[in-house]
Amino acid sequence: MNNYHTHTYRCMHAFGSDEEYVKAAIKAGIKELGFSDHTPWPYDNFKSHMRMEENQLTEYIESLVYLKDKYSNKICIKIGLECEYFPDYIPWLKETYEKNKLDFLILGIHFYPTDQNVKYMHAKPMDENTFNNYLLACIKGMETGMFEYLAHPDLFLRFVPKMDKKYQDASIKIIKKAKSLDLPLEYNLNSLYYKSNGFHNPSDEFWKLVADYNAPTIIGFDAHSPQFLTERELYINSKKYLKNLGIKPLKKLELKS
Ligand SMILES: [Zn+2]
Numbered sequence: 001m002n003n004y005h006t007h008t009y010r011c012m013h014a015f016g017s018d019e020e021y022v023k024a025a026i027k028a029g030i031k032e033l034g035f036s037d038h039t040p041w042p043y044d045n046f047k048s049h050m051r052m053e054e055n056q057l058t059e060y061i062e063s064l065v066y067l068k069d070k071y072s073n074k075i076c077i078k079i080g081l082e083c084e085y086f087p088d089y090i091p092w093l094k095e096t097y098e099k100n101k102l103d104f105l106i107l108g109i110h111f112y113p114t115d116q117n118v119k120y121m122h123a124k125p126m127d128e129n130t131f132n133n134y135l136l137a138c139i140k141g142m143e144t145g146m147f148e149y150l151a152h153p154d155l156f157l158r159f160v161p162k163m164d165k166k167y168q169d170a171s172i173k174i175i176k177k178a179k180s181l182d183l184p185l186e187y188n189l190n191s192l193y194y195k196s197n198g199f200h201n202p203s204d205e206f207w208k209l210v211a212d213y214n215a216p217t218i219i220g221f222d223a224h225s226p227q228f229l230t231e232r233e234l235y236i237n238s239k240k241y242l243k244n245l246g247i248k249p250l251k252k253l254e255l256k257s
């Protein structure tokens, strides 16, 4: 079992120390653990409440490098970030990725085209504009070639109990793009865990389409607590669920570093 979607306390809505995540992952039998906390962005004059600040990035990386070394005989740690597609900041992200020799980036669309005084997209049913932005950000983000996979692609279906044609077409566009780029779509366990709260993602309809188009898939915990990494049942049941649909999730990302 591997997982590339792990947050840290720095995003202010995840809990536990970095080391506790590593220990929990080892306990759970995870062989490769990717940290992908919410990326900072180079704002001029804005403070986000759901991500680290730009000046925390070095410490985040140093802490993980230390743990990577300390636990190298028990687990393989990869250092990454979860990023939105913010067009104006893509050059900064590219530079940050290269300068810090990060192992990987994942794409997760929460805001567009920035989060400076822009509302979180998934707090309530989407209006037309938000819907269009979500679709655009997924497609354009995947097309950059910078990301290893698309996290929670079906998050836009959170408040959609049954897809109409508009949602179906958007789903197919995302899935076809992922397929053509050979970029995995993430079956998100954190969403699954909270699905009972009246949310509709992961969406059965969406994942049936993923199976129809035979698009690459990966399971991600999206852990916001160390404890969550030990939810082995959730992982195993999801694997079975996907298998029943005819989807064989990718076990491991082939990272350059
Ligand atoms: Zn996310």
Ligand SMILES: [Zn+2]
Pocket (backbone or CB within 6 Å): 005, 007, 082, 108, 151, 222
């Ligand atoms: Zn996440």
